[in-house]
Every structure is written in structure tokens, then in C-alpha cells.
Amino acid sequence: MTNFTEPDERLALREAVAKLTGKYGAEYIEKQAAAGEKTTELWEEMGSNGFLGVNIAEEYGGGGGGMGDLAAVLEEAATAGAPLLMMVVSPAICGSIISRYGTEEQKQRWLPGIADGSMTMAFGITEPDAGSNSHNITTTGRRDGDEWVLSGQKTYISGVDEAQAVLIVARTEDAKTGKLKPALFVVPTDAEGFTKQVIPMAWSAPEKQFTLFLDDIRLPLDALVGDENAGLVQLFAGLNPERIMGAAISCGTARYALGRATDYAKTRTVWKEPIGAHQAIAHPLAKIKIEIEQARLLWQKAAALYDAGDDMGAGEYANMAKYAGGEVACNATDAAVHTHGGNGLTQEYGLANAMVAARLGRIAPVSREMILNFVAMHSLGLPKSY
Numbered sequence: 001m002t003n004f005t006e007p008d009e010r011l012a013l014r015e016a017v018a019k020l021t022g023k024y025g026a027e028y029i030e031k032q033a034a035a036g037e038k039t040t041e042l043w044e045e046m047g048s049n050g051f052l053g054v055n056i057a058e059e060y061g062g063g064g065g066g067m068g069d070l071a072a073v074l075e076e077a078a079t080a081g082a083p084l085l086m087m088v089v090s091p092a093i094c095g096s097i098i099s100r101y102g103t104e105e106q107k108q109r110w111l112p113g114i115a116d117g118s119m120t121m122a123f124g125i126t127e128p129d130a131g132s133n134s135h136n137i138t139t140t141g142r143r144d145g146d147e148w149v150l151s152g153q154k155t156y157i158s159g160v161d162e163a164q165a166v167l168i169v170a171r172t173e174d175a176k177t178g179k180l181k182p183a184l185f186v187v188p189t190d191a192e193g194f195t196k197q198v199i200p201m202a203w204s205a206p207e208k209q210f211t212l213f214l215d216d217i218r219l220p221l222d223a224l225v226g227d228e229n230a231g232l233v234q235l236f237a238g239l240n241p242e243r244i245m246g247a248a249i250s251c252g253t254a255r256y257a258l259g260r261a262t263d264y265a266k267t268r269t270v271w272k273e274p275i276g277a278h279q280a281i282a283h284p285l286a287k288i289k290i291e292i293e294q295a296r297l298l299w300q301k302a303a304a305l306y307d308a309g310d311d312m313g314a315g316e317y318a319n320m321a322k323y324a325g326g327e328v329a330c331n332a333t334d335a336a337v338h339t340h341g342g343n344g345l346t347q348e349y350g351l352a353n354a355m356v357a358a359r360l361g362r363i364a365p366v367s368r369e370m371i372l373n374f375v376a377m378h379s380l381g382l383p384k385s386y
């Protein structure tokens, strides 16, 4: 039977996360960001309640659920105004790749900490000269006896200051074909030769973004996760979850903004009725409600396909979900600002910053245009345009 509702356990999980994150809310996030502080208390409480590792196998300290469960956790946190960006990278990308392709020893070493939040693993693929074209990355791992030597540069890497390690997407030295032959390395953030430089962002958030300089970092052989010749499949074991989580955080941001806008529209009165009585205010909000439900169905389907092991199907739906999520988060935050009139642009109401945050969903982890390229080519069979 086709089922369009989530199972009871997922709904209970959502409720528990909403309760916990609701104690913190947007006020906490804004306060931490303004003070240059992180979300440590929230992250730790989420971890000790098992919410950060719901997708990780029970034998490694996780909840034994799937990507749909982890995305539901993130959507609820964002809906409460307390999105946790590092969930996209640590348990979703790094946790998934290590779970699928790590050795038994690597799983034992990394997964329990990722699951309970006591260790955070950032993720680095983007490079200044490659950007959306990941085939052009030049960070390279070279074998030297019983070590790897890693050199290169990464940019816009989130949360490196709160991570103990970064999963770096590099290429192996002999891969000179022009095609990306990714090799994945776990690099401790305190390794010799590892330097980070913060990128001042216009978006106020507790999570900071960094440029990384990797200068002949020497790593043990088992820093390599998976097979250096496995190609793209290992990488997409992490990138599909990243897109699903991107969609979920965007849906949560949209639900948060819609909630704020609706509450305001019900009470703000400048004529006879509250402003929500005017269709010019009500219709955009109703439209956003519909767009949110569309985007949620897409990420739920993408996650169900991923959890069922259908990576090709998951790829198509994860892309479409990320697109739909990015769009609705932008539309919802814009409508929330507009519904608030002048208040929408004040710092006090926090909605203008939410608009900037939502914009991230159109750019990262893969831009709107690259998703349209993907859908045009793979779903519609149109010629490659780039």
C-alpha cells in the first residue's frame, strides 16, 4: 500500500525534537550568533537524546533509523527557529559515507562520536577554482611509504572551528584523466599543515565558514575512507543525504517563517480587520503552505528511496527536493518580511537575516542552476549544456 503519512515513530520523533528545540528557538540562535558563540548546549542536548545519530546503526551508538528520520529531526529543529547546519555534514554526509564504506575499525572510531554529537566532522569538497565544477578539484592525496600526503585548498567549509576532523574530498595523484576520481580522507583539524581562515559572511549565524589550506598534511593510510578507485559512487552516498538534509532544513525554515507571518497577520490591525483578512496578504501565505507540502513530499520520497538503497532514484528526487526546498524557503522568508511591513527589516524581528539564511538553500550544497542542468539532462534526456 502506498502510504503518504509518516510512521508513528517518526511522528513521535518530530514531536520530541520540536519540544527540545522549542526551548531554544530563534532567540537562542540569534543571541549565540550575535555573541560569536556556538550552539554547544543545544547540540549536546540533541546528541544525548539520540537525535543527532538517528540514521546511524545501533551497534555504533545510533538510533538504527534512516535518512528520513534524520531529515525529520533537522526539519523540526529549523521549524523551531533553531536549525543545526552541522547536522547536514556530520551525521548525514560523513556518517553515511563512513557507515557504507568505512572499515570496521573506522566505523568503531568515528561513528559513536558522530552519533552522540561528542565529535563533529565537517565536510570539504568546494574549491575556489572549481566551484560548482567538482571535476576540477585539485586537492591531491599522494602515497609516500605508509602515509598519505595531502595538499590543496578548500573554501566555504562550514563549522571547521567546531569540528575535530574534516572529511576532505581529494583526488589521487595518478588520476590525470580530467575526470574526477574522488578519494575521501578524514583529516584532523589539529593536523600539522592544516590552516583555516574564517570568511566574513553577511549572514549572522553561529556556524562560521572557512577557507582551508592543506599543506603537505601527513596522514596514516587508514585516513582514506573507502576505495581510492571506487569513483563517484562513494561520494554520492554522502551527497544525496546532503541534498535531502538541505531540503529538510529549507522546509523547516519555510515553516518557521510561515508560522511567524501567519501569527502576525492574525493580530496586526491597521484598518478594521487584521491584515490577514486582505487576500494580498493571505494568498501568498496560502501559496507557501502548498509549496512547503510539495517540497516535503519530495524530500520524504528522496529519503525513502535512499533508505531503500535505490541510489539512482534517490539522486533524482534529492535534487528536485533540494530545488523545491530552496525555492520555498526564499519565498516564505520574503513573504514573512513583507507581512511584517517595516518590522520585517528590523534586527529585533530577525526575519531579514532569515531571508539571507534561506538564500543559502538556492546556492548550496548544489546551486539551483546545477539542479536544473541535472534534471534537464537526466530526467528529460536533453543534451548536456555545460
Ligand SMILES: Cc1cc2nc3c(=O)[nH]c(=O)nc-3n(C[C@H](O)[C@H](O)[C@H](O)COP(=O)(O)OP(=O)(O)OC[C@H]3O[C@@H](n4cnc5c(N)ncnc54)[C@H](O)[C@@H]3O)c2cc1C
Pocket: 089, 123, 124, 125, 126, 130, 131, 132, 133, 155, 156, 157, 158, 209, 360, 363, 364, 365, 366, 367, 368, 369, 370, 373, 385, 386
Ligand atoms: C554558507 C555556505 C556554507 C557552505 N558549506 C560548505 C561546506 O561545508 N562544504 C563544502 O564543500 N562547500 C560548502 N559550501 C560551498 C557551496 O557548496 C558552493 O558555494 C556551491 O556549490 C556553489 O559553488 P560556488 O560558490 O563556487 O559558485 P560557482 O560555481 O562559481 O557558481 C556561481 C553561479 O554560477 C552558476 N553556474 C555555475 N555553473 C553553471 C552552469 N553550468 N550552468 C548554469 N549556471 C551555472 C551557479 O548556479 C551560481 O549561481 C558552502 C557555501 C555557503 C555559501
